[in-house]
Amino acid sequence: MSRRNGLDAVIAGGGVVGAACALLLARAGQKVALVDPRAPVAWQREVRDLRVFAIAPDNAALLEQLGVWEAITRARVQAYRRMQVWDAGGGAPLVFDADTLAQPQLGWIIENNLLIDRLWQALREANVRLYCPAKIETLEQDESGVRLGLDDGISLEAGLVVAADGAQSKLRQLAGIAVSTHDYEQRGVVAFVRSEHPHQASCWQRFLPTGPVALLPFNDDGEAALQGRLGSIVWTLPNAEAQRLLDAPEEQFKRELAHALGGELGALQLQSSRAAFPLRRQLAKTQYKQRLLLVGDAAHAVHPLAGQGVNLGLRDVAGLQTLLRTGRTLSSAQLARWARTRRSDNALGAYSFEAINCAFSNDALLPSLLRGHALGLAGRLLPLQRLLWQHSNGGGIHAPKATEKA
Numbered sequence: 569m570s571r572r573n574g575l576d577a578v579i580a581g582g583g584v585v586g587a588a589c590a591l592l593l594a595r596a597g598q599k600v601a602l603v604d605p606r607a608p609v610a611w612q613r614e615v616r617d618l619r620v621f622a623i624a625p626d627n628a629a630l631l632e633q634l635g636v637w638e639a640i641t642r643a644r645v646q647a648y649r650r651m652q653v654w655d656a657g658g659g660a661p662l663v664f665d666a667d668t669l670a671q672p673q674l675g676w677i678i679e680n681n682l683l684i685d686r687l688w689q690a691l692r693e694a695n696v697r698l699y700c701p702a703k704i705e706t707l708e709q710d711e712s713g714v715r716l717g718l719d720d721g722i723s724l725e726a727g728l729v730v731a732a733d734g735a736q737s738k739l740r741q742l743a744g745i746a747v748s749t750h751d752y753e754q755r756g757v758v759a760f761v762r763s764e765h766p767h768q769a770s771c772w773q774r775f776l777p778t779g780p781v782a783l784l785p786f787n788d789d790g791e792a793a794l795q796g797r798l799g800s801i802v803w804t805l806p807n808a809e810a811q812r813l814l815d816a817p818e819e820q821f822k823r824e825l826a827h828a829l830g831g832e833l834g835a836l837q838l839q840s841s842r843a844a845f846p847l848r849r850q851l852a853k854t855q856y857k858q859r860l861l862l863v864g865d866a867a868h869a870v871h872p873l874a875g876q877g878v879n880l881g882l883r884d885v886a887g888l889q890t891l892l893r894t895g896r897t898l899s900s901a902q903l904a905r906w907a908r909t910r911r912s913d914n915a916l917g918a919y920s921f922e923a924i925n926c927a928f929s930n931d932a933l934l935p936s937l938l939r940g941h942a943l944g945l946a947g948r949l950l951p952l953q954r955l956l957w958q959h960s961n962g963g964g965i966h967a968p969k970a971t972e973k974a
C-alpha cells in the first residue's frame with residue numbers, strides 16, 4: 569500500500585493507552601498521527617477526576633522513559649506504601665507493605681485526565697500529527713500497510729495502525745476481530761470521600777458477598793480539612809444495588825459505605841458526586857491482524873478489583889518498546905509474537921480477577937472459611953507475598969529512577 573502521508577503509524581484513540589503508544593512510537597523516530605473524536609478535558613487542580621488508577625511501578629517506569637513522569641508527579645499523585653485486603657466473612661487480612669517488600673512504595677494513585685493531559689502535551693512537543701475531533705470510519709489493509717478513511721473525508725496511509733479506541737473499538741469491528749464478552753451484571757460505584765481515620769497511604773479492599781469495596785488514598789493537596797483523609801472509592805455492586813445506592817440520600821450512602829468497609833476508616837463524608845461504570849470481561853480473539861494491533865480496552869476489559877485495567881493496557885505498549893530496541897520498523901513476525909505474549913498475559917489477568925471475584929462473592933460457610941484462612945496464610949508467607957506483588961507489577965520489580973521516593 570502506498571504511503572502518501574509519509575506516516576509510519578496511526579493511533580486510533582488518545583486515552584492513556586493510545587497516547588502512551590503514540591508517544592512511544594514518536595520517541596522511536598516514527599512519523600505518527602493520532603485520531604480521536606474528542607479533545608481531552610484539561611486537568612484542573614480544583615476538579616478531581618472520578619476515574620483514578622493505581623499505577624504499578626513498571627508502568628511508572630514506562631511513563632518516565634516517555635518523559636512525562638516528572639510532569640505528572642509535579643501535578644498530583646499519591647504514593648501508596650501499604651495494601652490491606654480482607655474478607656467480610658472473617659479471617660486474617662492479607663497485607664502488602666513497602667518496607668517488608670523492601671520497596672520505596674507499592675504504586676501511585678493518579679487521575680485519568682492528568683495522565684492524558686500530560687501525555688497530550690508531550691505528543692504536541694513530539695510533533696505527533698493530531699486529528700481531533702475526527703473519527704476513523706473505513707479501514708483497508710494488506711501485508712505492507714493500511715489506508716484509513718476519516719469522517720471529514722481525509723485519508724491516511726501508514727505502515728501500521730494501532731487501535732486504542734476503547735472497549736467499543738470501531739477499528740476492531742472494521743477488522744472483523746471477534747470478542748468474547750461476559751457481563752458481570754455489576755457496576756463499579758466511584759466517589760471521593762473524607763474518612764474519619766487517616767488512610768495512612770494505604771489501599772483498603774474488603775470483600776463482601778455482593779463484591780469488593782476499595783478505598784484508595786488520594787493526595788489532598790495539603791487541604792487543612794482533609795489531612796491524609798481523602799480517599800477514592802470503587803464499590804463493586806450488583807446492578808440494582810448500585811442504582812439504589814446512586815439514588816440513595818447522601819446520609820444513607822455514606823453510612824452503608826462505612827459499614828461495607830467494616831468501619832475500618834470510621835465515618836465517611838462525601839467529597840464529590842457519585843458515578844458508576846458497568847463491569848464486564850471482554851477479550852479480543854487476537855490483538856493482531858495484518859498491520860493492525862489492538863491495545864488497551866480495545867483488546868481487553870477486566871474486573872477492576874485488582875486495579876489492573878489500565879496497567880494491562882500500558883503493558884501492551886511496554887511490549888512494543890521492547891521490540892523497538894531491535895530496530896525502528898516492526899516486522900510481521902515480531903508483531904505476531906508480541907500479540908501472542910500480550911494476549912496470554914491479558915487473558916491470564918482477566919480470568920484470575922474473575923476467579924477471585926467469584927470466590928469472594930459467595931457467602932456459603934465453607935468457601936468463606938477457606939478464603940479467610942487463605943488470605944491470612946498468604947499474608948504470613950513473605951515469599952508468597954513477594955510473588956503476588958511481583959505478578960501485579962508486570963512480573964518484575966521496577967520503579968522510575970528519578971522519583972523513587974515520590
Ligand SMILES: Cc1cc2nc3c(=O)[nH]c(=O)nc-3n(C[C@H](O)[C@H](O)[C@H](O)COP(=O)(O)OP(=O)(O)OC[C@H]3O[C@@H](n4cnc5c(N)ncnc54)[C@H](O)[C@@H]3O)c2cc1C
Binds near residue numbers: 865
Ligand atoms: C469510571 C471508571 C473508573 C475506572 N476505574 C479504574 C481503576 O480504578 N483502575 C483501572 O485499572 N481501570 C479502571 N477503569 C478502566 C479504565 O478506565 C480503562 O481500562 C482505561 O481507561 C483504558 O484506557 P484506553 O486508553 O485503552 O481506553 P479509553 O480510556 O476508553 O480511551 C479510548 C479513546 O478512544 C477514543 N475513541 C473512541 N472511538 C474512536 C474512534 N472511532 N476513532 C478514534 N478514537 C476513538 C475515545 O475518545 C478515547 O479517547 C475505570 C473505568 C471507568 C469508566
